[in-house]
Amino acid sequence: MARPIVAIIGRPNVGKSTLVNRLCRSREAIVHDKPGVTRDRTYQDGFWGDREFKVVDTGGLVFDDDSEFLPEIREQANLALAEASVALVIVDGQQGVTAADESIAEWLRAQPCPTLVAVNKCESPDQGLAMAAEFWRLGLGEPFPISAIHGAGTGDLLDRVLSLLPPKHEEAEEDEPIQMAIIGRPNVGKSSLLNAICGEPRAIVSPIRGTTRDTIDTRLEREGHPWRLIDTAGIRRRRSVNYGPEFFGINRSFKAIERSDVCVLVIDALDGVTEQDQRLAGRIEDDGRACVLVVNKWDAVEKDSHTMPMVEKELRAKLYFLDWATMLFTSALTGQRVESIFALASLAVEQHRRRVSTSVVNEVLKEALSWRSPPTSRGGRQGRLYYGTQVASRPPSFTLFVNDPKLFGDTYRRYVERQLREGLGFDGTPLKLFWRGKQQRDAERDLARQQNRSG
Numbered sequence: 001m002a003r004p005i006v007a008i009i010g011r012p013n014v015g016k017s018t019l020v021n022r023l024c025r026s027r028e029a030i031v032h033d034k035p036g037v038t039r040d041r042t043y044q045d046g047f048w049g050d051r052e053f054k055v056v057d058t059g060g061l062v063f064d065d066d067s068e069f070l071p072e073i074r075e076q077a078n079l080a081l082a083e084a085s086v087a088l089v090i091v092d093g094q095q096g097v098t099a100a101d102e103s104i105a106e107w108l109r110a111q112p113c114p115t116l117v118a119v120n121k122c123e124s125p126d127q128g129l130a131m132a133a134e135f136w137r138l139g140l141g142e143p144f145p146i147s148a149i150h151g152a153g154t155g156d157l158l159d160r161v162l163s164l165l166p167p168k169h170e171e172a173e174e175d176e177p178i179q180m181a182i183i184g185r186p187n188v189g190k191s192s193l194l195n196a197i198c199g200e201p202r203a204i205v206s207p208i209r210g211t212t213r214d215t216i217d218t219r220l221e222r223e224g225h226p227w228r229l230i231d232t233a234g235i236r237r238r239r240s241v242n243y244g245p246e247f248f249g250i251n252r253s254f255k256a257i258e259r260s261d262v263c264v265l266v267i268d269a270l271d272g273v274t275e276q277d278q279r280l281a282g283r284i285e286d287d288g289r290a291c292v293l294v295v296n297k298w299d300a301v302e303k304d305s306h307t308m309p310m311v312e313k314e315l316r317a318k319l320y321f322l323d324w325a326t327m328l329f330t331s332a333l334t335g336q337r338v339e340s341i342f343a344l345a346s347l348a349v350e351q352h353r354r355r356v357s358t359s360v361v362n363e364v365l366k367e368a369l370s371w372r373s374p375p376t377s378r379g380g381r382q383g384r385l386y387y388g389t390q391v392a393s394r395p396p397s398f399t400l401f402v403n404d405p406k407l408f409g410d411t412y413r414r415y416v417e418r419q420l421r422e423g424l425g426f427d428g429t430p431l432k433l434f435w436r437g438k439q440q441r442d443a444e445r446d447l448a449r450q451q452n453r454s455g
Contacts, residue, residue: 004165005054006046007084009077009108011100012060014092015120019148020044020057023158043218048158051168056080061104084113086164088157089138093119093131093145097138105138114164117143118157123150177219177226178349181256183284184266185276189296192332193266194218194231197341222342230256257283261352261394262290262345262428265322269297269311269329273318281322288395290348290429291325292341299331324421326428348428354396356424358389361398364423368416374402375412383407385416397432405435 006023008016024044046055058077081087089108091101108115117140122128128145135143144160146153182190198218218229257263263284267277284291295315301307312327319325326344330337365388374383384403391399398420402408408416417431 003053004085005056005083006161007056007058007080007087008090009058009061009087009104010090011062011104014090015148016090017057019090019118019120020055022148022151022154023055048162051162051165053165056084062100081111081113085166086161087113087115088118089115089140090118090120091135093122093128096134101138105140109139115140116160117141119143119145120148123147123152128153177228178262179228179230179260180262180264180345181230181260182264182266183257183280185274188266188268189332190231190266193296193338194229196332196335196338197229223346225346230260257287257289260289261349262292264292264294264341264345266294266296267315269295269301273315278318281319285321285430288430288432290352291322292344292348292428293322293325293327294341295327295329296332298329299334299336324427324430351426352395352429353393355393356390361388361390364420367423368419372415375407375409377407381407395430395432396426397434399434399436401436404437408435
């Protein structure tokens with residue numbers, strides 16, 4: 001059974017995201033004193049007592065203004081409310097009741113979802129009750145004085161939230177979802193891609209750069225597995241980013257790469273690979289994440305039967321260090337090949353987690369050595385590769401035991417990696433190779449002996 005959802009509703013700058021972070025004991029929601037920082041629906045896990053639930057943060061509601069993003073924010077709030085078991089409307093106790101609060105209350109009274117009023121910024125227990133009393137006039141029931149920053153009053157509020165949730169049922173144990181981060185520069189179509197996958201306006205889409213600021217988590221089922229999709233803020237060059245909401249959003253994008261199982265790097269088919277795309281690809285490889293390269297806006301490209309292989313060759317020439325990643329040409333606008341992302345991502349994750357026996361690894365290495373011997377130094381010393389073994393997965397990592405790592409240059413190391421890929425597969429995931437020489441092994445053995453003696 002899916003966990004019940006608690007929707008956080010309110011006008012701009014009343015502390016909604018601060019309360020979300022408090023209820024979920026996290027710092028995922030971006031908190032800033034500038035209105036309009038939160039725009040999309042963002043979900044986090046919350047719990048209180050013996051109950052677990054989802055908390056969905058929404059953008060600040062304004063009903064008498066249709067300027068930039070405000071209609072889209074209202075649509076996102078409507079969608080959040082439609083799936084919620086309880087709505088928490090947040091108001092500012094220090095400002096008192098405003099016309100915007102009254103408009104939101106009028107809208108909520110027409111909704112079937114039960115609603116609670118949380119009067120934020122009531123840091124003083126004595127004054128809090130007096131400040132909260134004013135909000136009885138909204139007609140939404142008892143107002144709860146709280147302080148989202150300090151946590152005062154949130155326990156009583158959560159006790160009341162639990163009383164309104166559906167009865168607790170025995171929940172089937174869920175498989176751990178595959179984490180898939182959608183990464184890319186601004187305006188390459190990440191949010192459009194997410195909406196095409198979900199079949200609903202899950203994220204606000206706009207030609208204006210920086211529309212997405214939070215990382216947006218979405219759960220769904222595909223390929224027989226649960227997935228958590230993470231739409232991220234468009235990542236620009238560091239020198240182009242000012243300290244503020246975009247700065248925090250980009251930091252969360254980098255964290256999304258770190259916590260993902262597989263990254264979908266979205267590239268604009270019209271722009272091709274830019275310097276920033278190369279940096280993002282390098283970040284994915286450095287973090288050891290599985291990857292699928294998605295070339296979006298393919299519908300906007302004039303093409304014939306030769307266009308796709310020609311474009312792929314051009315793109316791969318600039319992303320040569322991700323030659324192991326599968327490339328897919330899609331259109332978020334028409335939905336072309338969008339569903340194929342899951343099949344490729346699922347395969348990449350499977351390879352990312354795969355382990356191979358030592359005997360199989362050494363069969364491949366023996367074959368590689370038979371075709372091309374290790375190089376010989378100017379002094380006549382030849383490199384010797386004794387054996388190898390897989391020491392880790394996520395990403396697959398191998399230790400290769402040699403006489404001296406310095407005798408193996410970059411060219412031969414790349415050759416060995418290619419041979420491991422050709423012999424073992426591992427499409428869609430980076431490989432890490434550790435070269436260990438005899439001196440290193442002797443030093444480690446001597447250190448272990450000393451530690452045993454001292455122990």
